[in-house]
Amino acid sequence: MNVNVPASPHIRSGASTTRIMLDMVLALLPSLIAGILAFGLRALLVTLVSVGTAVAGETLYCLIARKNVSVPDLSAVVTGLLFAMVLPASVPYYIVILGVLFAVVAVKGIAGGLGENTFNPALAGRAFLMLLFPVYLTRFAAAGAALPPGGFMNVDIAASATPLAALRAGQVPQTGLLQLFLWNPAGTIGGTSAAAILAGFVYLLARRVVRFRIPVAYLGTFAVLTFAFYRGENPLTWMLYSLLSGGVLFGAAFMASDYSSSPVHTRAQWLFGAGCGILTVLFRYSGLFPEGVTYAILLMNPLSWHLDRWFGRRTSAVRASRKADFSDAWKPALAVVLAGLVLFGAVTGLRGIRKDMEQAYYREVFGRMLPGSSTFTEIPVEEGETGIRKVVKGETGYVVEVAEPGYVDDIVLVVSVTNEGMVSGLAVKSSSETYGLGGEAASDVDFLGQFLGTYGDDTGKADALTGATETTEAVARAVRKAALYVQRLTAAGEGR
Numbered sequence: 001m002n003v004n005v006p007a008s009p010h011i012r013s014g015a016s017t018t019r020i021m022l023d024m025v026l027a028l029l030p031s032l033i034a035g036i037l038a039f040g041l042r043a044l045l046v047t048l049v050s051v052g053t054a055v056a057g058e059t060l061y062c063l064i065a066r067k068n069v070s071v072p073d074l075s076a077v078v079t080g081l082l083f084a085m086v087l088p089a090s091v092p093y094y095i096v097i098l099g100v101l102f103a104v105v106a107v108k109g110i111a112g113g114l115g116e117n118t119f120n121p122a123l124a125g126r127a128f129l130m131l132l133f134p135v136y137l138t139r140f141a142a143a144g145a146a147l148p149p150g151g152f153m154n155v156d157i158a159a160s161a162t163p164l165a166a167l168r169a170g171q172v173p174q175t176g177l178l179q180l181f182l183w184n185p186a187g188t189i190g191g192t193s194a195a196a197i198l199a200g201f202v203y204l205l206a207r208r209v210v211r212f213r214i215p216v217a218y219l220g221t222f223a224v225l226t227f228a229f230y231r232g233e234n235p236l237t238w239m240l241y242s243l244l245s246g247g248v249l250f251g252a253a254f255m256a257s258d259y260s261s262s263p264v265h266t267r268a269q270w271l272f273g274a275g276c277g278i279l280t281v282l283f284r285y286s287g288l289f290p291e292g293v294t295y296a297i298l299l300m301n302p303l304s305w306h307l308d309r310w311f312g313r314r315t316s317a318v319r320a321s322r323k324a325d326f327s328d329a330w331k332p333a334l335a336v337v338l339a340g341l342v343l344f345g346a347v348t349g350l351r352g353i354r355k356d357m358e359q360a361y362y363r364e365v366f367g368r369m370l371p372g373s374s375t376f377t378e379i380p381v382e383e384g385e386t387g388i389r390k391v392v393k394g395e396t397g398y399v400v401e402v403a404e405p406g407y408v409d410d411i412v413l414v415v416s417v418t419n420e421g422m423v424s425g426l427a428v429k430s431s432s433e434t435y436g437l438g439g440e441a442a443s444d445v446d447f448l449g450q451f452l453g454t455y456g457d458d459t460g461k462a463d464a465l466t467g468a469t470e471t472t473e474a475v476a477r478a479v480r481k482a483a484l485y486v487q488r489l490t491a492a493g494e495g496r
Contacts (some may be wrong), residue, residue: 003025003279003428006039007081009207015320016071017074017075017114018073018074020209020259021073021074021077021078021117022074023203023204023207023209024078024081024204024209025074025077025081026203027076027201027203027209027254028082028085028190028200028254029200030134030193030199030200031189031191031192031193031197031200031250032047032081032085032189032190032431033196034183034192034193034196035047035085035089035188035189035190036083036190037088037191037192038090038183039088039141039147039192040089040147040149040187040313040337042089042090042148042149042277043089043103043147043189045093046084046087046089046091046096046189046309047077047080047081047082047084047085047365048091048092049096049097050078050080050081050083050096051076051080051081051085053080053085053096053100054076054077054080054083054103054127054218055071055076055080055099057076057079057100057101057104057105058070058071058076058104058105058109059071059076061105061109061465062109065109067113068093070114073114075108075133076104076163077204079100079103079104079108079121079122080104080133082122082124082190082192082254082255083096083099083121083122084096084189084190084295085122085189085250085252085254086122086123086126086138086187086188086189086190086265087099087126087189087191088136088137088139088141088188088189089141089147089188089189090136090138090139090141090147091136091137092136093400095129095133095136097130098132099125099129100122100125102121102122102125102126102128102195103121103124103125107119107121107124107125110277114259114260115259116260117261118260118261118301118302118304119261119301120255120258120260120297120298121259121303122255123255123294123296123297125296126294127218127295127298129231129312130294135470138289139405140162140186140187140188140216140302141186142172149194151269152253154408162184162245162246162290163175163180163185163186163241163244163245163246163463164245164246164290165188165290165319167231167238167241167245167284167290168244168284168290168308169278169358170231170232171231171232171237172232172237172241173241173245175241176329176341176452177241179332180194180241180244180245181244182194182195184245186249187246188247188275188374190247190254191246191247192271194249195232197249197250197253197254197432198249198253200253200254200295201253203216203222204467207266210257211269212251212256213269213270213273214256214257214262214269214272214273214276215252215253215256215257215273216273217269217271217272217282217478218248218251218252218256218274218276218277218278219243219248219249219252219275219277219278220250220273220274220277221274221276221277221278222242222243222248222275222280222281222317223239223242223243225277225278225281226238226239226242226243226281227239228440229285231280241399242284246284246290246291246293247293247294248280248293249295249406250292250293251276251280251296251297252276253271255293256272256273256297256300259299261304261470262304263304263307263308264303264308265307265308265311267311268307268308268311271307271311271332272303272304272307275300275303276296276297276300277295277296279292279295279296279300280292280293282296282297283295283296289486301483332397332451351424353487359469369414369416369418369424369425369427370394370395370396370397370398370399370424370425371397372394372395373395373396373397374394374395375393375395376391376392376393376394376399377392377394378390378391378393379391379392379393379398385485387402387403387404387478387481388400388481389401389403389412391485391486391489396419397416397417397418397419397424398413398416398417398419398484398486398489399414399415399416399417400411400416400417400479400482400485400486401412401414401415401439402415402481402482402485403478404475404477404478404481405474406470406471407473411428411471411474411478412428412429413428413475413478413479413482414426414427414428414429415428415478415479415482415483417482417486417487418491419490421452421455421456421483421487421490422453422454422455422483423452423454423455423456424449424453424481425452426452426479427448428448428475438470447472447475449478449493452482454489455483456480456481456482456483456484457480457481457484484489
């Protein structure tokens, strides 16, 4: 006799898949409404394109693979909606279509369909796009920006600094905590309002669609680590801004607890959430991009089965006691948090060594870039000045460290400017541009040399690197910003 055993978990429940997915849609509505209010019709159209493509893509795949069409269970709708929520409103529509097709076909469909996927489909789709189109996923329109509903977006025009970008630079955002909780000034469609995210999460808890363990462990571990390894002056302020910036709340509430890609046993769920928290902080502090939620959850997804196997109860009964949940979880959860503290302690120690090396680097650079100067004094950067990271004055001029967004991430330059405002030296401190294209900016002497002798108002005429127009423009903007900043200082008589 052949017995057909469906995918786990094998727990009897009166809740149907359709009802659970409908609850997810309802829980996401507050975040969607907030996104539409912030970014206008463009946010709604991005969402409709994502949901429509997810439904069409899953239907077509099921027909081609000769499987039962699973669209009526609303899982494709939820995938499309979640995917849209983690995108900027300015993203081009063709990128939305490509990413959501990858999510529903490659990540969900080919894996076996609903309940069989190892990775969260929406996050896997976003990670896929980050590899192909990082510039479109890391530029965010300011809330209230007039985004045209049709055509392709010019991300340079729509781009706006986010609170997460300020945290990445080691600075506390200027946006107030209450405002950040109610209305994030820039970010993804679903990350506009922390209050809307929490409202949807509370609804899911009340409907028993999700359990509290993974989100609580995720956010709790994240909070402990950002409090312990804070930057700035106040650990509590740093922790709160870290929690409210970026996608950590949305990820914990709607992504980490995905049924198919998260553990089912109590202790395993606590450990899964704690692991997500540790990886998110690690990626935010040391990763290439400011955000770390996507890759933290995706890296923990394949461990779900192993966590269930290692830490699941050796009994067929499922205990519902909250007291039992906590008593079973505190030891492994404490072990994970302690491991995280040790890890970040090591990172902090290495950061101290890195700081000493950076000081030695600056001393060498100052001597080469400002010949004739023997003493160097650091001048505080004016409040509200974006991109300028450090200003040092010597007898013959200034050295300015400035960062500008490139094609992949910030390009950091060290620019020397004479007291007369002329660019006299230039070096690329760090760059993550594409190898063979923008990556050549750091070593191309002819390219960098064309900026020497300029005064900040003629850098727009720079000859572009082949195939790297955006990198060229970023370097030109950085040089211009450094030169004009020094000219303002000398005009005001500061630092003399």
